[in-house]
Amino acid sequence: EAKRSEHSPVCLFDASMQTALDERVQLEDRLRLAIPSQLHAVLQRQVDQAGTVIGAELLLRWQHPSLGQVSPARFIPLAEETGLILPIGQWVLASACQLIERWSHAPHTRGLVLSINVSAREFNQPGYVGQVERALSEHRADPTRLKLELTESALAGDIDRVVDTMRRLRALGVRFALDDFGTGFSSLAYLQRMPLDQLKIDQSFVRALPDNGNDATIVRSVIALGRGMGLDVIAEGVETAAQRDFLCAAGCAHFQGYLFGRPEDIDTFEAGLR
Ligand code: C2E
Ligand code: MG
Ligand code: MG
Ligand code: MG
Numbered sequence: 001e002a003k004r005s006e007h008s009p010v011c012l013f014d015a016s017m018q019t020a021l022d023e024r025v026q027l028e029d030r031l032r033l034a035i036p037s038q039l040h041a042v043l044q045r046q047v048d049q050a051g052t053v054i055g056a057e058l059l060l061r062w063q064h065p066s067l068g069q070v071s072p073a074r075f076i077p078l079a080e081e082t083g084l085i086l087p088i089g090q091w092v093l094a095s096a097c098q099l100i101e102r103w104s105h106a107p108h109t110r111g112l113v114l115s116i117n118v119s120a121r122e123f124n125q126p127g128y129v130g131q132v133e134r135a136l137s138e139h140r141a142d143p144t145r146l147k148l149e150l151t152e153s154a155l156a157g158d159i160d161r162v163v164d165t166m167r168r169l170r171a172l173g174v175r176f177a178l179d180d181f182g183t184g185f186s187s188l189a190y191l192q193r194m195p196l197d198q199l200k201i202d203q204s205f206v207r208a209l210p211d212n213g214n215d216a217t218i219v220r221s222v223i224a225l226g227r228g229m230g231l232d233v234i235a236e237g238v239e240t241a242a243q244r245d246f247l248c249a250a251g252c253a254h255f256q257g258y259l260f261g262r263p264e265d266i267d268t269f270e271a272g273l274r
Contacts (some may be wrong), residue, residue, distance in 0.1 A: 028082050030064060031075055035084065035092045038063055041099075045254045045272070046115070046234060049248055053273060055258060057149070058096055059263045060088070080119050089122040093132065095259020096146060099138035099266065104142060108273050115147040115177060120154035124161075129168045136172065143173035149200065152178060152184025159190060166195050177234070178274040180262035182222060192229070199226040201252070210246035220250045227251060 040063065043056040062070040079085040098117045103109035122128060136143050148169070155162050155178075166176060177198035178191075182205055201222050208215045219235075226233040235247050238257030247255065261272070 001147070001261045012180050024078065026135060027070075027078060028084070030067070031062070031079060031082075031084055034062055034064065035087050038065070039088070039091060041078075041092070041095050041266065043114075043269040044256060044263040044265055045261045045269065046113075046254055047260045048254055051122075051260070053112070054254065055115060055147070057097075057115040057263075058092065059117070060092060076119070080121055083121070085119045085121055085123065090117065090131065090135075093135045094139065097135045097141035100141040100145045103145070109270065113145055113147050113175070115149050116155065117179065118148045118150055120151070120156070121164065122151060123148075123154045124157055127221065129165060132169060133172060134259070136174075142173070147175040147177055147197070149179040151179045152181070153202075155190065156185070156192060159193065163193055170195050182218065188225075196231055198232040198234055198254075201233065201235045203257070206235050206237045206243055206247070206257070207239075210242045216246065219247070223247075223250045223252050229270075 033171065040061050042061055043058055045053045046055045046057065048054050060072055060076070062072075062075050064070055076085070079088050096114050100114055103112055103114075126159045132146075132148075136146070137143075170176070175197040176195065177200050178196055179200045180202040183198045183202045191266070199222065201219060205215050205219050205222070208218055209219060223233050232254060234251050234254035234256060235243075236251050236256045238244050238247065238255045238259050239260060243257075244255060244259060262270075264272070
């Protein structure tokens with residue numbers, strides 16, 4: 001406050017804005033150079049009620065030589081704004097298809113489903129269906145082993161177009177999950193029209209289970225809604241046995257979270273299955 005009276009507040013504001021902008025531009029330049037050499041995929045297991053691994057979610061990591069690990073919470077939004085998410089998404093898709101093909105050769109990995117996160121900007125670009133189709137066939141990956149996680153914002157555009165894109169991908173055998181469910185603006189009428197396979201209950205609703213009565217009610221309702229619509233329901237961010245027990249009792253079939261495993265390198269994930 002003292003500084004404000006000494007200097008012009010307008011100048012101070014401009015200076016800090018300029019710094020923020022410089023940092024952003026610098027991070028953007030760094031991200032552009034990072035694709036794909038500084039990117040790598042980690043996997044987080046998804047389990048059923050018995051604790052058996054049924055699949056994994058691929059999560060992106062950026063290891064910068066001087067910045068160290070940059071969190072996806074920081075670089076994914078930047079990638080989305082700048083369009084860099086398009087080459088990043090292609091790399092993720094190719095990596096996933098390679099992995100699916102490799103998994104098809106061993107009995108303990110053959111049955112797994114691999115989920116990848118797809119941004120609205122990727123999903124809604126013209127030619128996305130062709131891109132997925134090419135990636136699958138180039139790597140000879142079984143399409144039914146690939147699941148695309150979309151958020152409500154990806155589905156918010158032209159509903160007819162979105163449904164058409166989903167149907168064409170589904171015709172290939174690809175599956176869909178609605179990620180972070182409950183945090184966007186979910187119109188139940190839209191939900192009904194989407195050819196989805198899975199609802200992912202957002203971790204913000206799981207965190208305070210089972211003690212928070214409101215969250216408990218929301219989670220029970222979402223599970224009932226999903227099951228009623230014939231969808232698989234998975235809870236994310238499951239960290240405690242008490243959360244898992246509550247979710248199990250409410251009829252949730254699948255789980256993901258630190259209780260079962262952190263995101264880990266592909267080798268470690270695969271070794272953990274044996
Ligand atoms: P998401 O898809 O909802 O992924 C779940 C996030 O929760 C991951 O964070 C995961 O590490 C974290 N998580 C898993 N279990 C637990 C738990 O028990 N407790 C807590 N507190 N957190 C848990 P991460 O890896 O930092 O990713 C953040 C977000 O970045 C993802 O949220 C997703 O929206 C985005 N993202 C990550 N990889 C990609 C990618 O390849 N493409 C796109 N478009 N987005 C990605
Ligand atoms: Mg996800
Ligand atoms: Mg999520
Ligand atoms: Mg999330």
